Amino acid sequence: MAHYFSERPGTASRPGSVDLVLPDLHLRLETDSGVFSPERVDLGTRILLETVPPPPGEGDLLDLGCGYGPIALTMASRAPRATVWAVDVNRRAVELTARNARAAGLDRVRPVHADELPDGVTFRAIWSNPAIRIGKQALHDMLTRWLSRLAPGGVAYLVVQKHLGSDSLQRWLGEQGWQASREASRAAYRILKVER
Numbered sequence: 001m002a003h004y005f006s007e008r009p010g011t012a013s014r015p016g017s018v019d020l021v022l023p024d025l026h027l028r029l030e031t032d033s034g035v036f037s038p039e040r041v042d043l044g045t046r047i048l049l050e051t052v053p054p055p056p057g058e059g060d061l062l063d064l065g066c067g068y069g070p071i072a073l074t075m076a077s078r079a080p081r082a083t084v085w086a087v088d089v090n091r092r093a094v095e096l097t098a099r100n101a102r103a104a105g106l107d108r109v110r111p112v113h114a115d116e117l118p119d120g121v122t123f124r125a126i127w128s129n130p131a132i133r134i135g136k137q138a139l140h141d142m143l144t145r146w147l148s149r150l151a152p153g154g155v156a157y158l159v160v161q162k163h164l165g166s167d168s169l170q171r172w173l174g175e176q177g178w179q180a181s182r183e184a185s186r187a188a189y190r191i192l193k194v195e196r
């Protein structure tokens, strides 16, 4: 079965667009079937982008699980000299992020498949609306893989719905040796802040 987290979504292409409207940014983004939330910017994503402090203005930043790119493009617009890596396992999503970054003139966004990011790059910030629906073990494996690439002093912000397990994820992160705190709580969403 094809999911939004399939490498190659089997569903026929059905192009569309959504508006990303934030206090500091207004972008029209191309979307398509077979990627996450193609009809509107996800509420959790919007809450993350309205809540977190600005990222470091330079260095390497990461949007983990970029979809069509709302988080990566916002990071790039708020961090004028940073390189923003946008990774996903879904190749249609990676391609949409590339197109959306080009259209917005944000050429510092680097969309890549999650297995193709160069070794040795570490991140001063990671922002993510992580794919909870891939299952607990896959989620834990994904977070272990990418949080270990936080640079010294780096911070990750994750948005997770309470009913999809934000509290147990926070506990699990603590058990793995991360400092995980609740940065904010809005509607049914929690923003977790993760540091070494």
Ligand SMILES: C[S@@+](CC[C@H](N)C(=O)[O-])C[C@H]1O[C@@H](n2cnc3c(N)ncnc32)[C@H](O)[C@@H]1O
Residues within 6 Å of the ligand: 004, 005, 006, 036, 037, 042, 045, 064, 065, 066, 067, 068, 069, 070, 071, 087, 088, 089, 090, 093, 114, 129, 130, 131, 132, 134, 142
């Ligand atoms: C909840 S969606 C968020 C998408 C986008 N950031 C947004 O806010 O609209 C999570 C994304 O993570 C991707 N994903 C799933 N497993 C992944 C993995 N192991 N590594 C990287 N990305 C993954 C999915 O394909 C999906 O695009």
